[in-house]
Amino acid sequence: MNEVVLEKMEALDSGEVIDSMTDIVACLNTSDSIQRFLLDIHCILQKVTYADNFYVVLFREDGSLTFPYFHDVKDDINPEDLEALSLDEIAHSLTAYALQSQSVCNYNCEQLHQLVAQGRLNIIGTVPKQWLCFPLVNRNNFMGAFIIQSYRREDEYSGVIVDVLYTISHVISSALDAFNNQQALVEANKVLQNYQSELESKVAERTQELESSLSELQKEIRTREALQQRLEHEALHDTLTGLTNRKFLFRELNNLAERSKRGPVSVHILYLDLDDFKPINDNYGHHNGDIVLQEVARRIQSELRSYDVLCRLGGDEFVVVLSDPIDRPVLMQICTRLIACLCAPISLEEGQTVQCGCSIGVANNHGVFTAEALLKCADSALYSSKELGKNQAYFYDEPVL
Structure with a gap:
């Protein structure tokens, strides 16, 4: 096993997996189409493992297959072209072959060539080095599967990663069923x-x-x-803190982005992530963790103006939107006040006190922007802040594309 694979396994922990599952459920509040829903899930999986090649296949009511989402770095296949395939063509594909087992499939390149040589299937497109298929089952309803493949190595996905993805597949199945019910509503x-x-x-x-x-x-x-x-x-709105949620944030940022096309608009994003919050949940329980999040929300709100936007993205992540011209020294003062107020001790129900810090990533637009790009820049700045140490703010200085 090469060093890259070892590093991925060491970097993966239960907290990241739980956060990914939470993010998948949170997608229900931001997705208005099955394609956007699956795109959000794709982005979440890429944080867990290498998932550049990812697609989803689902059963229609008549038993035929549909491909609502397809992304591949090697084969430029249009999802509409997949939808146009005849039942006979799909019936002999690797995907259809794997679906028949209704279980996790893990094939390497040699095994795939053997299956083709045996006449058991035909492969559409480039033969991958490793191919994984995870069934999507909810309440005994077999909905389809999602596939992740690698053209790089036959050992791209270790047994640990396969087990993690299988666990995540249950969450995706439940979320997909909830999304379908939500669309029906x-x-x-x-x-x-x-x-x-x-x-x-x-x-x-x-x-x-x-x-x-x-x-x-x-x-x-x-x-x-x-x-x-x-x-x-x-x-x-977020039910725990009463703050606005991810859906509201994107609606607000999209409105500001449209305004930026018509004239000058100043938008500053402060992406906050609590430091040392996970040990609070582990040592004092999720109920006390919720108390901390509610107090953090109240403290952040007290440092902002009434018309500033504050939302909870999920977990211990918060975003502040300031939509007027502010110089960097003033922004740094705001960040310093936020970090200081969040570092103060927080009282729990049992009379105990805990402390957690805060890292902040700051990004602002340079002319016309998109909500996704600006938030991604702030997230990148937050990552840099975490890398440099805790309880500090980092400014993203590259242009927002």
């Missing part, structure tokens, strides 16, 4: 809204005839409006 809500519009029109036309029942109808409408408002609030 969205469609049902559209039907409900159309029905409500028709109902209100009929009420207007028959007011005189239905005077006695008008009060009940109005009460029902108010209940629905209150429910809609509550659902909208919950969709844009």
Whole structure:
């Protein structure tokens, strides 16, 4: 096993895997299409292992296969071309062959050539050095699979990585099922809204005839409006801290990005990640960890202006958006105040106190920008801050592309 593989295994720990699973669930709040949902999952898997070559295959209701997401560094295959393949062509593919087993498949290059020589399958595209297939099963429903492959080495994925990916596949299966249900609820809500519009029109036309029942109808409408408002609030806010969430952040950044196309806009991103938070969860329990996160949210909010945007991305990550011109010395003062207030002791329910620091990555736009690019730059700056040491801020000085 080469040094690169060893380094990957040493770098992988249970905390990173749990964070990846949490991020996968968090994708439910940010994805408005199956393609975006799977793209987010792809990005998360790339943090766990080498996953440049990744695609997903799902079963349709009629039993045929569909490929909602496909990314490969060697074969430039258009997902629409995969959708156009006939059932006979797909039936003899490596993917279809693996799906028949409904279990984890791990093939190297030699094994694949043997299967082809035996006439058991045909390989579409370049033969990989290592090919992994993980079934997507939720509540005994076999939905399909996701595939990760490497053209570099036959030992790209160790047994540890395979086990980790298999564990993550259960989370992806549950999240995918939840996403499908969520999309079904969205469609049902559209039907409900159309029905409500028709109902209100009929009420207007028959007011005189239905005077006695008008009060009940109005009460029902108010209940629905209150429910809609509550659902909208919950969709844009974090239930633990009450802060806005990732979905709200991207909506705000996308609005600012559109404004940047029409004129000058100053946007500063402060990407905060708590230092030494994991030991608090491990030593005092997740309940006390939640208390710490709530107190951290309150302290950050107290250092900001009422119109500044503060959101919790998930876990112990927070993002501050400042949307007016601010010089670097002032930004550094803000970061220094935030770090100082978060380093102060935090009281737990049992009378105990804990402390955790904070690392900050700072990025700002240079003219026109995109939400994803700007947040990625702030994340990169945060990584540099962590690398240089704890309880400090690092500024991203490269142009935001």
